[in-house]
Amino acid sequence: MASFTLHGIAVSRGIAIGRAHLLAPAALDVKHYLISEEQVEAEVYRLQHAIVTVHKELQTIWNDLPKDSPAEIGAFIDVHALILSDPMISDVPLEIIRTRHYNAEWALVTQIDELSAQFDEVEDPYLRERKADIQQVGERVLKILTGTASSLPAASDAAAAQMIVV
Structure with missing residues (x-):
């Protein structure tokens, strides 16, 4: 059996040994096509529904945080929810x-790319890095739109107890 080491930011205390479940980012490369006038409102609804779904996912994650989780994790989730609620993400597309x-x-990626380009222009390195947060939020919405949202076992599932999410 092959093994390798991953390095990153810890979100819980201690050391974990177990089967890893890799949550790979969605490529922001999506199909680009024009829709007819008759399809516009259905497409608007699809995007609105995906945004609402991601809001619910973030709320569920926040509610399921262990009581002893560092406060920064909840704050991180809150930031993603705020980004998702921002009109630049929720209305402009x-x-x-x-x-x-x-x-x-395509509309969502167009707006994410525009915002990313604006963040690339920011001189402050901390603020420039917030581009990653915007892209992560966009990826969550894209996964819902494309039907590629990864499904993890329920927290009560025995498999989930043995899983390390990466």
């Missing part, structure tokens, strides 16, 4: 769908 007739994924 809807306008792109309505005005340019882009499909939902």
Whole structure:
């Protein structure tokens, strides 16, 4: 059996040994196609539904945090929820769908790319790194839109007790 070491930021105390479940980021490379006028509102609804779903996921994650989790984890989830609620993420892609007739994924990626480019221009390194948060939130929404959201076993499942999420 092969083994390797991953390095990152710890989100819980202690050492863990077990089977790893890798949560790979969604590629921000999605199908680009134009939709007809008749499809616009359905596409708007798809994106709105995906955003609501991600909000619910974030709330569930926050609610399921162990009581002894570092406060920073809850704050991190709160930041992602705030990013998702920001009109630049939740409203502008809807306008792109309505005005340019882009499909939902393309509209979202267009806006994420625009925001990412703006963050690349920021001189402050800490603020520039917030681009990653915006991209992670966008990836969550894209996974819902594309139906590629990874499913983890329920916390009560025996397999989940043995799993390390990476």
